[in-house]
Amino acid sequence: MAKIEQIPPGPEGQHTHVIVGDGITALAFFEASLERDMDHIVVVGNQASQLGRGAAYAKGDADVPWRFAYLLNSPADDIDPQFAEWLVHHWDTIAAKMQNRSPNWLAAAAPLVESDDLYGVNAPREFYGDFMEEKTRALVEAFEARGVKVTLLDDMATALAIESNQVMITTQGGRVLRAQSVDVAPGGPSTMRIDGDEGPFSSPSVFGFETRIAEHIKSGAEIFCIGGNAAMLDVLRLCQSLIPEQDLRFVACAPDGEIPTPLVPRLPRKLTVPTFSKGHATADAFLAEVRREIDKALADGDEMREIRAGFRAHFLQTPLSSYLPDVEEARKVPGALRFWLRGGTRDTIQDMHRLVGEGKARVVKGLVQEVRHNDGGAEVVVTDDAGHQQSIQTGFVVNCAGAGPGSRFDPLTEDMLAQGLLSRSHVGGGLQVGAGCKTSAPNVRYLSPAVSEIGAEVIAMPLYDAHMLRSYVARSM
Numbered sequence: 001m002a003k004i005e006q007i008p009p010g011p012e013g014q015h016t017h018v019i020v021g022d023g024i025t026a027l028a029f030f031e032a033s034l035e036r037d038m039d040h041i042v043v044v045g046n047q048a049s050q051l052g053r054g055a056a057y058a059k060g061d062a063d064v065p066w067r068f069a070y071l072l073n074s075p076a077d078d079i080d081p082q083f084a085e086w087l088v089h090h091w092d093t094i095a096a097k098m099q100n101r102s103p104n105w106l107a108a109a110a111p112l113v114e115s116d117d118l119y120g121v122n123a124p125r126e127f128y129g130d131f132m133e134e135k136t137r138a139l140v141e142a143f144e145a146r147g148v149k150v151t152l153l154d155d156m157a158t159a160l161a162i163e164s165n166q167v168m169i170t171t172q173g174g175r176v177l178r179a180q181s182v183d184v185a186p187g188g189p190s191t192m193r194i195d196g197d198e199g200p201f202s203s204p205s206v207f208g209f210e211t212r213i214a215e216h217i218k219s220g221a222e223i224f225c226i227g228g229n230a231a232m233l234d235v236l237r238l239c240q241s242l243i244p245e246q247d248l249r250f251v252a253c254a255p256d257g258e259i260p261t262p263l264v265p266r267l268p269r270k271l272t273v274p275t276f277s278k279g280h281a282t283a284d285a286f287l288a289e290v291r292r293e294i295d296k297a298l299a300d301g302d303e304m305r306e307i308r309a310g311f312r313a314h315f316l317q318t319p320l321s322s323y324l325p326d327v328e329e330a331r332k333v334p335g336a337l338r339f340w341l342r343g344g345t346r347d348t349i350q351d352m353h354r355l356v357g358e359g360k361a362r363v364v365k366g367l368v369q370e371v372r373h374n375d376g377g378a379e380v381v382v383t384d385d386a387g388h389q390q391s392i393q394t395g396f397v398v399n400c401a402g403a404g405p406g407s408r409f410d411p412l413t414e415d416m417l418a419q420g421l422l423s424r425s426h427v428g429g430g431l432q433v434g435a436g437c438k439t440s441a442p443n444v445r446y447l448s449p450a451v452s453e454i455g456a457e458v459i460a461m462p463l464y465d466a467h468m469l470r471s472y473v474a475r476s477m
């Protein structure tokens with residue numbers, strides 16, 4: 001039975017602040033709390049003792065070949081300019097760690113290194129986690145130097161109750177935390193499930209299932225990914241870390257039959273500057289302008305990195321409502337922007353195109369309906385746009401579909417939704433919070449990649465992006 005620990009309320013008049021979560025959003029809330037007047041700050045997260053890593057930037061197991069295989073999707077300075085600086089300072093250590101690894105990350109980074117553009121590399125995600133752990137340590141010292149007590153608790157918050165002037169949080173480990181204010185940053189929802197995605201020849205995700213998937217990769221099975229986005233690229237890296245490329249047999253199945261555009265950095269850095277007119281009545285009218293601006297930038301030779309980062313900077317400055325005041329219409333915009341501005345890890349996408357050219361990988365257009373299991377492998381049932389069904393025989397299937405209908409949130413978010421502290425948009429199911437990320441309880445804030453509306457604003461570009469999350473935390477203060 002878990003040890004029951006109570007974090008007692010401080011003496012009368014003292015302020016305890018609780019942050020739920022251990023990813024970059026929780027770390028951003030932690031950093032922003034330095035500006036606030038409080039006596040005790042408690043972070044409760046699955047691995048709060050490694051605050052900043054969260055689900056995306058975890059420390060890998062020491063001896064597995066795929067350690068350091070997963071890369072950030074954007075150039076380092078697009079994710080965080082401070083991280084890019086950190087990377088340069090730690091380059092010698094990083095280069096030593098990345099020697100003799102498969103896939104050969106140093107070779108892929110070489111053109112950028114040679115052109116003195118280390119800021120542009122797609123760093124292994126674990127290194128971003130290292131940077132954030134260092135940041136956490138520095139922040140803990142800064143809090144303590146101010147006389148603020150810091151407690152990092154490895155635990156999961158399961159429910160939250162609003163009392164008159166405080167909030168009571170209960171945890172899986174049997175703890176009860178009392179606080180005057182709370183920030184909740186629990187990450188996005190689970191990957192949507194697909195019939196048969198957990199069986200002898202399939203896994204419901206790549207993360208946490210690598211050891212089992214690795215057995216099939218090493219046995220020479222064809223690996224079939226449901227979905228064509230970032231997690232699919234991670235599976236390709238997993239394969240490349242385990243077997244020689246000549247043995248690789250890889251399939252990505254995506255509804256549009258396409259893989260994202262690589263985000264290629266160029267010197268000098270450039271941001272596309274879009275121009276939109278105000279006062280649109282419909283999403284269609286506004287989206288026609290967005291499409292025009294993207295096409296114009298592409299025709300001018302802008303890279304998707306420049307377009308995407310430029311649009312992101314633009315919408316962080318100028319809210320969608322200034323172009324499209326009708327909130328119902330605005331809700332139709334993020335889905336299109338997400339699709340049109342799709343981009344990902346340069347190294348891996350370039351590898352994927354090369355492997356397709358060499359016949360070692362292929363992309364299937366369609367929607368996976370079901371995975372069936374036979375004696376020696378899997379059969380994937382796929383439908384196309386017209387509803388025609390086909391069955392594809394393959395070796396092993398990995399669900400990389402991302403969030404979608406039927407995805408589940410963490411227990412605390414579900415609890416907060418049930419209490420009406422948060423709500424869900426009827427378009428796309430994103431989460432709605434109040435201005436400044438406040439929930440309906442004024443002393444509780446909430447931010448995660450699943451948030452699609454903050455106050456009266458529909459967020460134009462989805463928040464599955466480290467830079468955006470940090471920006472919205474900073475402006476919620």
Ligand SMILES: Cc1cc2nc3c(=O)[nH]c(=O)nc-3n(C[C@H](O)[C@H](O)[C@H](O)COP(=O)(O)OP(=O)(O)OC[C@H]3O[C@@H](n4cnc5c(N)ncnc54)[C@H](O)[C@@H]3O)c2cc1C
Nearest residue numbers: 022023024025045046054055072073156157186187465466
């Ligand atoms: C595998 C992966 C790769 C990604 N790669 C990139 C990238 O390259 N670039 C980019 O910009 N974005 C990337 N993203 C998008 C990513 O969502 C954001 O960049 C960012 O990491 C989200 O941070 P977060 O803190 O909001 O959530 P998370 O990183 O998901 O962290 C939330 C954490 O809170 C914990 N938690 C959840 N509920 C509770 C609870 N009730 N109590 C306690 N703890 C709880 C979870 O266990 C989790 O560790 C990636 C996401 C994933 C999942």
